[in-house]
Amino acid sequence: MTDRLKDRLRKHPWQNGLALWLIGALTVAMLPLGLISVYQTSQVLKESRRLSGVALMDRTQRAAARTQALIQGAFGAAHAVAAANVLFGDGQMSCDAVLERLVAETDAFAFAGFIDTAGTITCSSSGDHPNLAEDAYFLGLLRDPQPRVETRMNHDLPGPRVVRVSAPVYDTDGLRGFVLIAIPYAAAYYTLDDQGQSVDLVVFDREGEFLTAEAANRPQANAPGDFEAILPFARTLEDLAGQGRQSFRGRNRLGETRDFAVVPVIEQRVFALGSWAPQRSSLLPSAGRAMALYFPILMWGAGIVVAYFAVHRLVIRHIRRLQSWMRLYASGTMDFESAQLDRAPEELEVVAEAFRSMTRRLAEQDQTLAEDLAEKTTLLKEVHHRVKNNLQIITSIMNMQIRNARSPEARALLRRVQDRVMALAAIHRYLYLARKLSMVRADRLLDDIIGQLVVMGDIETAGSRVRIATRFDPVEISPDQSVPLSLLAAEAAFNAVKYCATPPDGPAWITLALQHLDDGRICLSVVNSRADTQEEETEGSGLGQQLIASFATQLDGTLEIESKPDRYELHVTFTPSVPTQDEAEDDAPARTATAG
Template sequence: MTERLQARITTRRVTKSLAVWLIGALTVAMLPLGLISVYQTSKVLHESQRLSGVALMDRTQRAAARTQALIQSAFGAAKTVAAANVLFDGGGLSCDAVLARLVDESEAYIFAGFIDTRGNITCSSTGERLSVAESAYFLDILRDPKPRVDTRTNANLRHVRVVRVSVPVYERGDLQGFVLISMPYAAVYYSLDGQGDPVDLLVFDGEGEFLTAEAAQRDYGTPPQDFEEVLPRGRTLERLAASGRQSFRGENRRGETRDFAVVPVVEGRVYVLGSWAPDRTSLLPRAGRAMALYFPLLMWGAGMVVAFFGVHRLVIRHIRRLRSWMQLYAGGKTDFETERLDHAPDELEVMAEAFRSMTRRLAEQERALEEDLAEKTILLKEVHHRVKNNLQLITSIMNMQIRNAQSAEAQTLLRRVQDRVMALAAIHRYLYLARKLSMVRADRLLDDIIGQLVVVGDIGGGDERVRISTEFSPVEVSPDQSVPLSLLATEAAMNAVKYCGAPASGAPWITIALQALEDGRVCLSVVNSRAGAQADAAPGDADGSGLGQKLIESFAAQLDGALEIQAEPERYELHVTFTPLAPEPDDETDTLPDEGTGAQDARSNTD
């Protein structure tokens, strides 16, 4: 958490530093010039890109002209043969002769035939009669009978690598079959003519099927094996065919920036994709375009560097010096009379003098506050001392009254009141001697109070010897909680004396404990033994009037604690659980007088 907070403070300092503000202001000042330069450069680049696309479109169109003418002638021949469907009634030598003559008269054709709807070749230029009913090619054209071009291989046809053109034949609206004309792949491949221009070409059909290609700077007759540089990233051939004639700039599948152009060879059926690197035909050389684009940035960067060093020399280093003074002042240094800035501007010298004057005034005020605090602490301790002396005086007067009392009952009642006053006196005596007044060590306070009661004979001083044991954990409470806690312990101890009896197992005993629980709460416990005859007796208090029990309940309520009483045949338990205020961290240790001196102070006037 500390590291994250420190990182956040550092980031905030950087974003609000003078250098950052200066860079922002100069950026705004130079922004119009930079925008004009960038706008002009972008217009030139855009025009260069547009002209590159137009040039690519033109060269793609010219390069694909022979392929376009070859495929269109094949479609025309197939449609002509399909129009003469009377030749296919039953097939025969006349049909084979017509198709053979068609193939012989064209160097680009290697096969022509007619396939009926059952997948049988009933007429061919070679005279063969084959069945292609199970071939994927036939199933495709039968499922969607329309003119098409593809390069799918078929082992039943002699030439495995061919470009095929098929046209459906209809008679009175019914599909009769398909006219098929095959051309060697090399014939279509050689028809791509880049005319010496570095253009990569690729022919595909309307369904996105690859037909043939020619790559720039390759030997003709060697088809390219990898079209990653020709194909655009994120666009399929089918999508390009659906978009029709177009040109655009994008990345190929290798991540390189290229221009692309799509030209229809046969509208809606066959397309040519042309591609080249933009730098090949760019109107601006790469270095010139980079300079035109980045010159505003270089100008801005140079201005920022000069401005930064100027401001650092005149302002920032002096402000850092002032900051170091402030950090030293926060660390405890107060004398800055000899500190000076190094040739700082007058405005910053005024700030430095103001800082030195401020430290002088704050040092004087701090000394005055420390003197006032020490004086008030002494006065507060003196108040506690006087209250303690007054309470001890009251206990001495009550001791004299006890001696003059005629009845034992009156002496008992006065002694109980005297014990309560002595408990209050012990609190003030503790606060008078303690180094820290904000918190009270409850364990030491209770140990002092119980010690007083034992010395004066209120506990364990009767006819029958009572074994007293205490167990106090180091617990701190507020001064407001110390009063009800000490009075509650006093009342509970007196109540335990009254009901303490010898159990069947041995001598009578009383246990007083103050324990810190795991959940942060504190439990005060007063447990005493009981004789068998006392098992049915109702719990009361030391003077028999019920006042002690009411006081215990009242003190427990003031502590906002839970009072729990358990009465068993041979023991009587009283537990009060409460939550102390969180102690303040302090390395100082509270000081208390030696054990036993409290009782002597309380009875000092009685001897």
């Protein structure tokens, strides 16, 4: 798994997950069904609302029919009295008696009387004959002599609060007066009783005047203010009368949602308003309507849950098991022969078997590569061992030549050549003993070579003791760089021993250092002490200087030589061809050796 993929999964674990894709696919698949369900549910609710209005209209019409029959009966009685001659007879007792008998025989009537055009009640069932010439009710009758129903109070008329029905009386001379019949509120209220059904009813006239009302499970009231739950919000009874027969849904004056229906009782004169709560009359109960509305969401949620758990059991958990196998394989585990999925589908079992087969083949290939590498490493180490042995044989032969040489110059030259051969032998001995052949620990290699020079270096001409100190940082280089670096260090060290002199303030000394620089390069430094009277060393004056320059060139390094009164410095800076990895197990400590 790449670092970019790891970062993306860490920051957005659900962005490309199987669960997210599953939810999206099921949402798209179930969206048409959900839309259809919502549409059908809305149609059912709309039809339920319409049927609720129709049912309320029917209930209101039936209740209004009874009130209508009562009022029409009153109009019929008024017309019958007007047709009789008793109203205009000479004997007033006969007129009062007839109207008194009419009221006594009709339980729904509370009063009957005749008022002439002068405003005097000339005939009444109660026997009283007051004058109503200044009464607003009478003046209204004169202005519009039409059959009328109203409930306006008049203290001159006897009896409790009533619904008054008036009918004009005409003869050949024109308008003679009006017949009045009063119906008690109790009788009008009784006509609105809808046999225990939960319908609230109100009767009103075309001017919006409140006639009577009946509310379910409520005592009778006498004013519109007592029926806030029945009356619609922001709509007056006069407005409803002007719009005629209708049904609608809205809020009442208490803010509750209700159905309303308006039907005429007496055409264009008296109307009945019916009202009830929708949940009481709707075809679907409230829980059923809520279920119908939220059923698509519940269906989608249930589908997501079922599908997720099904996919998790059939796919996701097995994929996670395979993922854990891959992580174990990446960490070095190779044996997956016994690894099994838990009742996985056949397709995933095929993937698991392919993974086991792949790990088996890769393990066999890794084993073959390890065996080949071990064989090649063994052969290469054997080559280095044989080269080292041959170089040691050459060193032994040269040592015999040194002992047989007659002149000091010949012995010195042979010793120089022997030192160089020994440096090469040290390289091959290190490679033979090293655990890794791809990288060479330069600090250990130089420490071995310098140790040999301390023991075998030609310092007979110095005539004094020389202190040799080394400071080597753990440095890894390629085998190609190890040869020129070793020969360069050996040559520089031999020159330092050759030209080292005793300074006035102490014994002669030589310092060799191999250090890491801040820019990643490596610096090899060889510094030896000098005497003030010592002759100046000239750069490039001998074979040693030429070899040092040649080896520095092979390292692609920079050679710097600085001669000072008290010391002579040589610095070679180069870049290692392999990156520095883990530091060495054992750091080479600075040590001091003494040669005499």
